[in-house]
């Protein structure tokens with residue numbers, strides 16, 4: 465078995481031996497690149513074409529020109545993401561829930577692919593919100609994203625809310641506060657975890673990147689699966705360098721085999737609703 469095979473076996477063993485329901489998965493944009501949604505920082509990522517400063521919340525509120533640029537960014541995001549399907553990594557994460565290992569998925573992603581891949585919505589903590597809802601910043605009334613997308617596609621502009629407030633996708637922009645309840649839930653699950661698996665994140669965006677550190681300081685094993693080094697590799701118990709889909713599929717396949725061996729007379733097994 466090569467080094468990565470050994471690492472995959474080790475992770476499957478940690479999952480099998482850990483306390484049920486105490487594994488946290490923490491995902492970033494890299495888990496969705498195999499679904500065709502680019503991340504921000506890789507070559508060809510969105511930050512090569514858009515300036516994050518210009519898309520910040522203070523700029524959005526202050527300037528009509530920045531709002532136009534922001535909506536261009538969202539038009540592109542919606543175009544890219546509306547047909548996206550969950551990939552084997554999302555499905556493997558859903559399988560961890562079905563196998564009784566998962567506490568929650570803490571995700572930085574706004575694409576909703578964990579839920580599409582079969583993770584229960586109540587198990588997915590969306591730190592940065594969700595792009596499939598547009599909300600008024602003043603009265604919180606919501607609007608269907610499709611209507612706004614169509615208006616933008618036809619060269620139109622986004623109108624204000626009926627109350628006069630500004631509309632914005634229900635995502636957290638730079639300079640905007642993260643939802644307090646979600647943050648608290650994420651903190652609680654992180655400090656109670658015994659295994660914390662980061663998948664496809666550069667681990668440089670805060671406060672999101674503080675959760676793996678909290679988990680590690682409270683005694684959890686920290687695992688990082690990424691195709692390039694991350695800022696927290698030095699603190700990790702295990703770093704698996706590779707593509708999220710194949711790595712996670714290999715891990716869950718092995719875990720299922722271990723489970724079958726452990727519970728030979730075991731009860732009914734639930735199959736995921738994933739196409740893989």
Ligand code: NAD
Pocket residue numbers: 491492493494495496497498501502503504505506509510572573574575576592663664665666667668669689690691692693694706707708709
């Ligand atoms: P990031 O772009 O900073 O890092 C992504 C990491 O994933 C990189 O280190 C890259 O090497 C790695 N990666 C890419 N494809 C991979 C693959 N197939 N397998 C393994 N590793 C892979 O993204 P981040 O850490 O999530 O943080 C940036 C912000 O990006 C977040 O706030 C998030 O809200 C936002 N974002 C979300 C989406 C989405 O919802 N899909 C897309 C772009 C950006």
